[in-house]
Amino acid sequence: MNIFRLAADMTHLASILVLLLKIHTIKSCAGISLKTQELYAIVFVTRYLDLFSSHVSLYNTFMKMIFLASSFSILWYMRRHKIVRRSYNKDQDTFRHFVLMIPCMLLALFVHEKFNFKVVMWTFSLYLEAVAILPQLVLLQRTRNIDNLTGQYVFLLGAYRALYILNWMYRYFTEPHYIHWIVWVSGLVQTLIYADFFYYYLKSWRNNSKLELPS
Known part of the structure; x- marks a missing residue:
């Protein structure tokens, strides 16, 4: 544990809290991609297969449970809550998100640190x-x-990964x-995908104007 990892984890947690705040208090998921939330649920499930078989620390276990629980809570709100689901932009959230899973799985099968089920799923x-995040960014552009x-929410989600890069540099x-x-290459790719959003977010913040992405 170091200050950069702690800051990254807290930023990631803050992004989820912001999203839950929007959904729970405003009763709206307008502008939120269900496709991205489904992908994140799959990410957490496949990454934390060792939740009950490998104990690193109480902090580690607690954070894993928080991310899993919050992810499925968001899915429940967007799919089942009578009021929240009516605000979902279904007609515009049309990114074929499961297509992303196929190349990621193939890459994990061939490029991994060790060929066993848990490691391949973790790599995936x-x-x-x-x-x-791609379905979410496409939805915001539309x-x-x-x-x-x-x-x-999107800014904090991107900032968390950028902070993890500082954590990796520190540990190196x-x-x-x-x-x-x-880990490094996938994290760098993820951060670069956010680069365009970061630019327009910081520009709107500096000019105290409404955030808009180019079409």
Whole structure:
């Protein structure tokens, strides 16, 4: 644990809390991609297969349970809650998200650190997380109507991964033999996907104007 990882974890947690705040208090999921939320649920399930078989720390176990529980709570709200689901932009959230899973799984089968079920699934979760935000970004480009909470959610989600890059850099210089190319490359790809959104988010924040993405 170091300050960069802690900051990244807290930023990730903050992004989820912002989204739950929007859904629970405003009773709206307008501008939120169900496709992205489904992909994140798959990411967490495949990454945390060792939840009950491998204990790292109480903090580690607690965070895993929080991410799993919050992910499925968001899915329940968007799919089952009578009021929330009516605000879902179904007609515009049409990204074929499951198509992303096929190349990620194939890549995990051939590019991994060790060929066993848990490691391949963990690797698959890294590849899938790198591209899971794409349906959300496409939806925001289509709607062109991004409220503050949705913008904050996506920004925090991207910032968490950027902070993890600082964590990896810190560990590389402070821990001997710390090299994880798969983690690093997938994390870098994920951060680069957010680059365009970061630009327009920070521009709107600086100009105190409404966030809009180019079509």
